[in-house]
Amino acid sequence: MAPQRFHEQFEHIQRSMPDVSLAMGPDDGAAHFLYEKGVVLARDGEEARVVEDAVRAHFTTTDGLDPDHVRRDGPETNRTGVTRIRTGDPSAGEDTVPHALGALREAEDRRGSRLVSRNHVVHIAVNACPGDEPVPVARTQPANPAAAEGGHDADSAVGVLVIDTGLVHDHGSYPLLAHTTGDLQAAETDADGVLRQYVGHGTFIAGILAAVAPDTDITVRGTLNDAGAILESEFGARLFEAVDQGGWPDIISLSAGTPTESGEGLLGLDAFLRELREQRTLLIAAAGNNASDTPFWPAAYAALPEYADSVLSVGALRADGDGEACFSNHGPWVRVFAPGERLTSALTGFDTPVPYIYQHSTYDACRFGFEYPCTCQYPRHTGVLSEGRESTGAKPDQVMFDGLAQWSGTSFATPVAAGLVAALMAAQGERDPRTALARLLAATTDTAEVRGAHVLALRPATWRPVPVVAPAAPAVSA
Structure with a gap:
């Protein structure tokens, strides 16, 4: 991807969501997607409880992370089957989402299935062309x-x-x-x-x-x-x-x-x-x-x-x-x-x-x-x-x-x-x-x-190819 275009569109989408703090991921510096800072998603019910408890325990034993911020952020059950879990104050320093994801990695490996996810931004075209x-x-x-x-x-x-x-x-x-x-x-x-x-x-x-x-x-x-x-x-x-x-x-x-x-x-x-x-x-x-x-x-x-x-x-x-x-x-x-x-x-x-x-x-x-x-x-x-x-x-x-x-x-x-x-x-x-x-x-x-x-x-019968001819370079005087 072109980082400049990604950053341009990130800023545009962030302005359209003034009440949500967004971040670019993944965490290796190669931006590919957007997500909400300070929030992770988990499936309703037992899995949400496992995620909340594991994140709170990890934050309790890790310097610089505040377990008091970890809480459900919305109803415990709904038709979408997912629960928002707050992991930190998005306006205060480092984003806590990567830490929350890391707290569940071993549990996910043991179960062989995903327990937690970022809250991604779904969009038309974030890597703007x-x-x-x-x-x-x-x-x-x-x-x-x-x-x-x-x-x-x-x-x-x-x-x-x-x-x-x-x-x-x-x-x-x-x-x-x-x-x-x-x-x-x-x-x-x-x-x-x-x-x-x-x-x-x-x-x-x-x-x-x-x-x-x-x-x-x-x-x-x-x-x-x-x-x-x-x-x-x-x-x-x-x-x-x-x-x-x-x-x-x-x-x-x-x-x-x-x-x-x-x-x-x-x-x-x-x-x-x-x-x-x-x-x-x-x-x-x-x-x-x-x-x-x-x-x-x-x-x-x-x-x-x-x-x-x-x-x-x-x-x-x-x-x-x-x-x-x-x-x-x-x-x-x-x-x-x-x-x-x-x-x-x-x-x-x-x-x-x-x-x-x-x-x-x-x-x-x-x-x-x-x-x-x-x-x-x-x-x-x-x-x-x-x-x-x-x-x-x-x-x-x-x-x-x-x-x-x-x-x-x-x-x-x-x-x-x-x-x-x-x-x-x-x-x-x-x-x-x-x-x-x-x-x-x-x-x-x-x-x-x-x-x-x-x-x-799949080419419709009524579709017409559009020839595109690059404009000729301007003539240069001798």
Whole structure:
């Protein structure tokens, strides 16, 4: 990862959570994820008591640690099956979470299972890349993927739940979103009327879904804050709220996650994933944008045998479709790839154009070492967060959105894959999304080369490759 970009986005997410003290992990100095300082998670009941007692005993015998801070921080039982345990005052000196994790290491080794976890931040893209930010597109341009043939039938429509940021206020001005409902974004712009980062992310995803699969009823839940983040301890509860509110849908499209230090899944989502497994709902989740083979959860549940038919992980193909996008995570736990670079869909500004100031500056070359003209480099812009650290003297670039945008990320490959499953369900009258997924994968013969391996590539018929030509270097006078 690029430490500078990680730090830029860390500071942005921290500002969006003013009442929570965050830290970067793991503890070896190589930042890969964010978590809450002074809090660990444990399973309800006996395991939570074991964790609390072990941490208190360790803190009692260790200089510099205060056992009086160790306590339950919330109800002893809840539907998510996890308990927050406070391990220290996050505002006072050294973070106590690593010490708490160490206190349980021997007990975990004896039991052969995990007892305690950090409280991770689940996010859209913490290792921010310039491709994580949208680019204006003229309203005369078609969507990409373009709208598939067919209409909407209320009796046969496939139900898709998008867990993301909320809908923008003018989403109804985009015809493809005529059958999209859900939560409106609470605050779209700052005090100066400038669009906040990741506002419109959920709307953009819904637009892709509706284009690929017109016969869908899409519900967007604004589960993530306007920095695209939420604490793991809250995320499970919010997922349960979403399915309780509208019932278990056919498909859940989720474009957020996190790596973990242990490489294991998220303790705070275990209960939700177990219940999802018992339903017929299919979770389709983004593989993440770290250009890494480190598992990104919850997408990586797709590699576990018990979730093989209920979770699909999706990586991103580059704009021309010839291979993976430079930013896409990869590895055996990523089951399919779909177009995810320079897609076009709805953002905002349909009623009144809205300004946006870029947060992250582009690079002179691909940050991940790829040689094609990727979103790390083009279109060129200077970002306010990058400039705050680099102080090059360049002025951050501002653009205006009047409806459509071009955007990149595994966030957007995910609704492409979800749309293809939904489209197959509608076309074949199949009511089981897991059966539809199995048929789709069995019928897919397209592949893409990703890090030397040939992987399944889901390319909608209405998707168009986007050639990207690097701008010519300016001529130099003799």
